[in-house]
Amino acid sequence: MTAVRPGVPRPSAPDTLGGHTTRQLRDLCEIVGLTGHDGEVYARTLADMLGAAADRPLDLPPPNPTFLSDDHTPVEFSLSFVPGAAPTLRVLLEPGCAAGGLAQNGRLGLRAVREAAARWGFAADRLDELEDLFLPPAPDGPLALWCALELRPGGVPKVKVYLNPAANGPERAAATVREALRRLGHHDAFAALPPNDRHLFFALDLGDWAEPRVKVYLAHQDLSAVEAGALSRTDGGALAEETEEFFRIAAGQDGEDGGIAGPAPVVRRPVQSCHAFTETATGLPSGFTLYVPVRDYARHDGDALARATALLGRYGQDPAPLLGAVSAVTDRSPQDGVGLVAYLALAHQQGQPPRVTAYLSSEAYEVRPPAGLPSAEPATVP
Numbered sequence: 001m002t003a004v005r006p007g008v009p010r011p012s013a014p015d016t017l018g019g020h021t022t023r024q025l026r027d028l029c030e031i032v033g034l035t036g037h038d039g040e041v042y043a044r045t046l047a048d049m050l051g052a053a054a055d056r057p058l059d060l061p062p063p064n065p066t067f068l069s070d071d072h073t074p075v076e077f078s079l080s081f082v083p084g085a086a087p088t089l090r091v092l093l094e095p096g097c098a099a100g101g102l103a104q105n106g107r108l109g110l111r112a113v114r115e116a117a118a119r120w121g122f123a124a125d126r127l128d129e130l131e132d133l134f135l136p137p138a139p140d141g142p143l144a145l146w147c148a149l150e151l152r153p154g155g156v157p158k159v160k161v162y163l164n165p166a167a168n169g170p171e172r173a174a175a176t177v178r179e180a181l182r183r184l185g186h187h188d189a190f191a192a193l194p195p196n197d198r199h200l201f202f203a204l205d206l207g208d209w210a211e212p213r214v215k216v217y218l219a220h221q222d223l224s225a226v227e228a229g230a231l232s233r234t235d236g237g238a239l240a241e242e243t244e245e246f247f248r249i250a251a252g253q254d255g256e257d258g259g260i261a262g263p264a265p266v267v268r269r270p271v272q273s274c275h276a277f278t279e280t281a282t283g284l285p286s287g288f289t290l291y292v293p294v295r296d297y298a299r300h301d302g303d304a305l306a307r308a309t310a311l312l313g314r315y316g317q318d319p320a321p322l323l324g325a326v327s328a329v330t331d332r333s334p335q336d337g338v339g340l341v342a343y344l345a346l347a348h349q350q351g352q353p354p355r356v357t358a359y360l361s362s363e364a365y366e367v368r369p370p371a372g373l374p375s376a377e378p379a380t381v382p
Contacts, residue, residue, distance in 0.1 A: 017073070018046070042149070050074065070295075071339075076093075078092070120207060133168070148162065186280050187283070250297070
């Protein structure tokens with residue numbers, strides 16, 4: 001890791017975490033077609049939810065180590081693409097990132113979500129039902145609570161909350177997920193989940209969603225493309241061949257860009273799957289998403305962007321907003337680091353077209369240097 005972000009000049013006065021991430025957010029809002037007013041509203045929302053951490057100078061270390069990003073920036077952006085529409089911008093953050101320990105982190109996160117519920121007029125009762133499972137007095141694990149905002153025109157986002165199944169110990173993670181599903185009425189959902197190495201996240205949609213989802217994220221270590229294709233448990237959802245193709249392209253295993261050859265496993269992070277549940281009658285999920293940690297398969301972000309561009313093209317999407325988003329987030333060359341493009345994901349939700357999502361790191365603190373893998377021609381970033 002390096003301590004200086006290549007190609008990005010520092011201002012004369014120390015920048016702050018809030019200043020850095022809200023600038024990125026404003027520029028990203030413009031990229032996806034949100035108004036300047038919406039950008040300002042969402043920038044203030046981000047700063048407010050970061051709390052005391054927003055004013056922390058970037059020449060100090062991160063407020064706490066966070067599992068949310070490689071360099072411990074408690075903010076991550078993503079652009080989600082579907083045919084015939086502008087990409088949807090999301091921001092994931094850790095509201096309790098400045099807390100002294102996971103218990104306080106969870107309390108601050110819960111308070112931030114409840115304040116958001118009061119501000120935007122949605123109920124948080126489903127989260128309240130699960131507080132003892134995921135926010136115990138002495139929590140374990142790598143996180144307490146994350147919050148994702150899906151940014152819409154008008155300044156009122158959709159809200160998602162991510163919780164830690166291992167909060168009461170990793171050995172109880174599966175039982176915690178099973179009990180959480182049961183409390184929310186999904187009595188048969190746990191049995192529908194595929195084999196996995198561990199339970200990563202339990203997530204809830206809160207507020208104004210047409211079909212609020214309960215989502216279970218699983219880790220799959222050393223996964224092959226064929227195994228990835230067999231993960232979906234949706235009825236008539238993702239096809240195995242389509243998922244395999246996505247995996248191979250995202251991981252650079254299709255032989256087109258010089259990535260890792262053959263059915264190589266993930267280098268460090270596991271591939272993730274997510275099953276979304278929206279109805280309680282059948283026990284079957286209505287949605288499936290595969291997440292490939294592209295930064296562990298790429299020499300540098302030029303490779304990752306080339307794969308993202310190829311995937312968007314296959315689904316009839318214009319890659320220009322993604323390339324513009326990269327320029328909005330950083331001034332560095334894609335070849336100067338790896339990890340700016342953190343994940344590539346393919347989602348299938350019942351009744352909706354497939355959705356490709358690219359996750360972008362804020363890189364407020366560090367840039368991970370390029371890896372020693374064969375390189376593709378870099379993507380062109382305007």
